[in-house]
Amino acid sequence: MSSTATVSEAARDAPCDLESQGQHASKEQNSLFRGLLSFLAVKDGEVYEAKPDRNPKWYQKLLDAGVEENGIKPVPIEQRTSTQYSNLFTVFFTCLLCLLPIPTGMLATLGMGLSLRDASLIILFFALLTCIPPAFMGIGGMETGLRQLVQARYSFGLYLVTIPLLLNAATLTGFSLLSSVGGGQALSSLSPAKVSVDVGIVIACLVSFAVSLLGFHALHFWERWTWVPNLIAIVITVGCGAVPNVPAWDHTYHATGIGGVMAEMLAPAGGFGRFVLVMLALSVIGNMAISMYSVALNLQMLLPCFARVPRFVFMLVAVAVMVPMAIRAAEAWEESLTNFLAVIGYWAGCFDAVLIVELVVFRRMDYSTFDHGIWNVGRKLPPGIAAMAASLVSLGLVVPGMAAPSYTGPIAKRTGDIGFEVAFVMTALSYLPFRWLEIRWRGRL
Incomplete structure (x- = not known):
């Protein structure tokens, strides 16, 4: 009798226990959700502040290794400690001293029918003209402690700035695609049977991702010194040969793009030429790394809660998008380049x-x-x-x-x-x- 009563009482109390467990689970879920919202929330006017004592150990180890912590929060003047005033020059000089501008300039003669003289004059004087606005606006980062597209909020507003944000992300992604294709073609030209252009593109993207992951200081260190081998490699390549005048180069350009042309130009130099070709392939890293870095920052600005999401998350997204798109662009190299430059x-x-x-x-x-x-x-x-x-x-x-x-x-x-x-x-x-x-x-x- 007593055992029957015990079973009955247990059966009666079971729904109560399940309800209690459900309420407990619901409270835990709500607590986790509130904790996530609290983590993602950014207070009005919140500025960057290093808090090493509050970071998880694994995260702090990454920061100690040189990974940049700050994303888009303003940097107070007391934390603007960099005294490398040449950074503003070298970051642009190095990122443009690579393979990317070469096919862009080649379109003038190969695709637009301009003479070498006319193409050279247009490139020189238009580059001088268009370098002035970004050089002038670049000073604002040091003076305000704000990323440039955060500065844009003070004219475009918090919400409408989303339009230039997306356009800028598309522009940077496009140039990164072109850079990765050029680097991939150059790497593939070393051994076409063993390394395809697709594999070369993946290598260029992954190395660039590794450099950009470390952030501000690593990027500027890279840009401060890698222009030297880039310049030497480009000068040697130019000294070895101009494209439409040599049938073999012209054929290679249409077959394997700029990477193949560089390989043909450097062929007379033998093994040293192959070494220079590797330097040219790696020259795109300076361009791609800062582009990936900037795209990640653009994505952080899209929604207020994104400001707290670690920058490397957005960089992973950027790489995941860039690799397949670059492989696709490589299939129609000249057409992709022309269409992109025409509208961007x-x-x-x-x-x-x-x-x-x-x-x-x-x-x-x-x-x-x-x-x-x-x-x-x-x-x-x-x-x-x-x-x-x-x-x-x-x-x-x-x-x-x-x-x-x-x-x-x-x-x-x-x-x-x-x-x-x-x-x-x-x-x-x-x-x-x-x-x-x-x-x-x-x-x-």
């Missing part, structure tokens, strides 16, 4: 104009107006309407002035492609009245 640059003219006019005219070169306390506070940042309106207005002349493989505007038929120049000038002129009205409406910057 126009938005930068609008972006540069907005940031420069904002700084020079409305902020009067006063970097202190970039208040760290509002860098992630949408209601206190500008709404970005003036910046987007000025950019959209400029499209009225940009589209007729652009010349792409699929479309040539009526103005471009007479003048050539002037889309970038028109984008810069028209956006700058339009932004002046639009931003003035926006400031009057808001009553503040």
